[in-house]
Amino acid sequence: METEKMPLMSHARVHGASPAVLLAATAWLAVYVAARLGLQYLRAESFEAVAVSLTPLFAFFAFVWVVQRAVRRADELQRLVQLHALSLAFSTTICVLMGLGLLDIAHAGRLEFPPMRDWWAMLPPLYAICLAVAHWRYR
Amino acid sequence: MRNDLRQRRAERGWSQGDLAEKLGVSRQTINAIETEKYSPSLELAFKIARLFKARVEDVFQP
Secondary structure, three states, X not given: OHHHHOOOOOOOOOOOOOHHHHHHHHHHHHHHHHHHHHHOOOOOOOHHHHHHHHHHHHHHHHHHHHHHHHHHHOOHHHHHHHHHHHHHHXXXXXXXXXXXXXXXXXXXOOOOOOOHHHHHXXXXXXXXXXXXXXXXXXX | OEEOHXXXXXXXXXXXXXXXXXXXOOHHHHHHHHOOOOOOOHHHHXXXXXXXXXXXXXXXXX
């Protein structure tokens, strides 16, 4: 049969978050939480504190690598869904960060909630929401 | 883009998952094409037509 000659693509489910992506994300989160907790017990500006603060970056690079691999294995619709999600998430991120920046100015640089060091934490859930919206469009 | 993919698939007794596996795409992709929410690339359209032993213009109509 002709179909037997066709190469089968791997079915990486980026939109539905493959187990590898979820595992990498969990590992990254775990390392980040451990680093945040560890930093409470280390002297500020010490070598140990700097080393611990940089540790989550390695876990994050591993996460990025796993995501990139999943995207490469995705089929054309899954890639389109990712593109829609990214375009939505990027514009929403600009909007949210701009709003927070202006609120910070309005509070004379004393905006306490959410603290500026945690602003980034809003972005992954925001992307997940945008991905769900993009995914829903093609259901 | 209009198409008769669902009908052709049903004639062969294939599920969306079966067809997805034969084409090397996700089941969601097959569903999106059948419900005309997504127009496949030229490459995938040719793969589909070849699988059903038909011409692309017979399977897909603008």
